[in-house]
Amino acid sequence: MTGRSKAHHKLARQVVRMSWNKLNLFTLANKKNFDIESNKTLFQRMWQAKRDTRGYHGPQIKERQWLRMFNPKLPTLNVKIGKNTRAHPNTASLTFSDMERRVDFIVFRSHFASSIWNARQLVLHGKVYLNGKKFRHPSHLVKDGDIVSVKPxxxxxxxxxxxxxxxxxxxxxxxxxxxxxxxxYLEVDYNTCSTVFLRSPLTQPGKTELPSPFSPETHALAYKFYLRRGRSKY
Structure with a gap:
């Protein structure tokens, strides 16, 4: 294991990553306080939620870069089913949904790379193609219908x-x-090592499509943290 890999997966920090690393799996299985403790102040709860969710969603992205992506406009939806109204999960669970359009995220979510850092490296080294052309920009946000492929x-x-x-x-x-x-929101063809990005992640009755080890309530706290910070500089 490299020194950089160890830094990403320090057990004492209990930060869950986008990685297949065995230390990350250990953290995922043994992490305490997936739900934020209610005896903390609101700011403490928001800060912890921000720390935890950002540790998983885009740890390779600098905060200033993420703040430029942050979208405060997340609608609240309800769907009527028969006589009952079944609420979608808190749509703040989609706070980090725009990150899923990044080329490096798509490479990792498609299982072509063992971590988000490995995915980024593949893009930078020219191993990834966007719509059939070699592409070296891991932060690029794809459009619906774009095809991302990796050299087998x-x-x-x-x-x-x-x-x-x-x-x-x-x-x-x-x-x-x-x-x-x-x-x-991904359609993967493992025979050609390619993925079609279909659309942005959505919430559905009873669930959210955005992969995350954290609850919608934790995401809601992180959303409130960033809503307060807005586009202020770090």
Whole structure:
């Protein structure tokens, strides 16, 4: 394990990352206070929620860069089902939804990279294509229908078989199973190592599409923190 990897996954901090690293899985399984303690002041709760959610959603992004992306306009929706009205989760759970349009996020969510840092590295090294053209900008926000693809030999789970041969074979990586889910807004073709970005994440009755280990209530606190800070400089 490299020194940089250790810095991302310090157990004492209990920060969950976008990573298959075994230390991250340990943190995910043993983290305390996924729900913010109610005996803290409102500001303390908002700050902790901001710290936790940002630790997972875009830790490679500087705060000033994130503040330029922050969108305070998140509607509250309700859907009528028969005689009952079933509320969507608090739409503040979509606070970080614009990040999901980033090229590096799509590479990680598609399971082509073992961490968000690995995904960023693949983009910078010219291993990623956007709509068929080599693309080196991990922070670029794609449009609906854009196709992101990765060179098969650079995909984390593909490797050449022992004894030679040109065909790549799928080789599961240790500790990746907990992160092997696909968001509904991505359409992934593992035969071509490509992903179509369909649309922004949505809330649906009883759930939110944005992958996160944190509850909508925690996201709501983080949203309030950033709403207060607005576009102020750090």
């Amino acid at each position: 030999e650079s995909v984390a789970t593909l490797s050449k078989p022992e004894g030679g041969g040109q065909e790549l074979k799928f080789t599961p990586r240790p500790y990746q199973q907990a992160f092997m889910f696909l968001p509904e």
